[in-house]
Amino acid sequence: MNDIMGRNQATARELHAQCSRDSKSLGKITRAHVPPFIKRYQQLRRCQVELQQRIINKYVTRDQILAAGSKLGILKDDCLYFEGEDEVNVVMDLCIYEDWEGNGNAIQRYHEDPGPASDIETKLLDGMINARSSLFEVEFIDGIQINLRNILHDRHVHEPALDSFLEINFSKSCKIGMLVYTRLIPFAEFGVTSGIIFPFTVSMKSTLLDAYYQRFSSGMTNPLDEYALFFKLYRDQGIAVVSRYV
Numbered sequence: 001m002n003d004i005m006g007r008n009q010a011t012a013r014e015l016h017a018q019c020s021r022d023s024k025s026l027g028k029i030t031r032a033h034v035p036p037f038i039k040r041y042q043q044l045r046r047c048q049v050e051l052q053q054r055i056i057n058k059y060v061t062r063d064q065i066l067a068a069g070s071k072l073g074i075l076k077d078d079c080l081y082f083e084g085e086d087e088v089n090v091v092m093d094l095c096i097y098e099d100w101e102g103n104g105n106a107i108q109r110y111h112e113d114p115g116p117a118s119d120i121e122t123k124l125l126d127g128m129i130n131a132r133s134s135l136f137e138v139e140f141i142d143g144i145q146i147n148l149r150n151i152l153h154d155r156h157v158h159e160p161a162l163d164s165f166l167e168i169n170f171s172k173s174c175k176i177g178m179l180v181y182t183r184l185i186p187f188a189e190f191g192v193t194s195g196i197i198f199p200f201t202v203s204m205k206s207t208l209l210d211a212y213y214q215r216f217s218s219g220m221t222n223p224l225d226e227y228a229l230f231f232k233l234y235r236d237q238g239i240a241v242v243s244r245y246v
Contacts, residue, residue: 038144041166044192047120048128052096052195058114059106060095068094071228083235090231093196097131097183098224123187131194133183133227135208144171145190148180151205152212165191170199177202178239181230198234208233 034042068091069075074082082088096106103109107128116122136148147164165184167174174180178201183194200208208230215229216222 041144041168041190041192044120044124044187048124048192049195051121051124051128052092055096055106055110056092059109060092064095064100065091067100071224072231073228090196093183093194094224094227097128097133097194098227127185127187128194131183131185133181133223135179135181135212135230137205138174138176138178138180140176141171141174144168146171146174146180151179151209163191165193167193167197170197174199175202179205179208181234198230199239200234200237201239204237207237 065080066075066078069080071094072091074080074087074091080091099105099108107125111125111129116125132153134150134152137151139147139149141147144166145164146167150163165182178199180200181198183196184191185194211229211233212226215225
């Protein structure tokens with residue numbers, strides 16, 4: 001299971017302008033010329049995948065995996081039933097980013113022990129600790145930068161990089177108005193996802209919001225239950241898409 005997981009607004013105006021220039025030229029990239037901005041993004045992605053694997057190996061237990069499967073509705077008789085390989089990543093994402101025992105999530109515990117081994121790991125861990133998941137509406141697409149409007153948790157919109165993210169593969173199929181449930185990780189330069197994206201068509205907006213407000217009618221939300229709700233909606237009515245780190 002761990003092996004499968006292993007395969008898997010800009011804050012400054014000047015950087016946003018650079019992002020636009022570099023990302024628009026992505027289709028012209030050759031091995032001899034990859035814009036520095038894209039190189040930084042790709043390096044961060046590679047390190048993110050490796051770091052998440054180490055966090056899983058150290059802190060994710062069998063009981064947590066089964067609990068995550070139960071929460072997502074894919075556990076039966078102590079076995080997880082997946083509809084596709086990418087759903088393994090969904091389970092692992094839930095295991096490491098959410099606090100299952102009330103003493104911090106796996107990322108926070110890894111930050112303390114053993115702690116970051118390099119500057120890029122420090123950057124990654126700090127960003128991953130501040131990751132937030134929500135339902136977003138795609139407002140416009142600028143090369144590989146996807147700009148969003150948070151339609152569930154407006155309080156997060158002001159936070160660094162939480163209203164846009166970079167994604168080479170998904171940006172090729174993403175459309176304006178599409179609804180996306182994802183977990184965004186903020187960095188000083190740009191935002192990225194944790195690797196999990198649940199996309200829905202524009203016509204699903206009312207259905208998704210109705211399901212959300214019916215589930216959390218009291219106004220009290222729970223990150224685990226929210227994630228599970230949108231995973232189940234995605235399984236039934238989402239757009240099939242494979243978004244892998246690039």
